[in-house]
């Protein structure tokens with residue numbers, strides 16, 4: 001019998017495929033939208049049902065991610081998570097500045113104003 005640690009390692013990367021529905025311990029339910037290189041390392045982009053897209057490092061994220069099962073309810077959309085410019089989701093960048101936090105969708109990633 002494999003130890004639980006071995007099983008967990010064997011399954012750790014099952015989720016790293018575009019289109020895979022997952023549950024993240026912190027971010028909730030979501031779907032992998034892309035897997036690829038980011039700043040020289042492998043990364044996974046996940047659109048979470050709460051309204052944000054996160055770029056995850058598989059090495060650090062895998063212990064917190066599992067494949068979604070039909071029993072997993074959608075994580076509730078957070079009404080506060082939306083693009084400051086247009087209101088769209090997912091929010092792909094969140095920037096904390098002197099005037100507070102600003103967040104933007106993919107189309108408005110350059111809209112940050114200090």
Ligand SMILES: [Zn+2]
Pocket residue numbers: 083084085086087088104105106107108
């Ligand atoms: Zn926008």
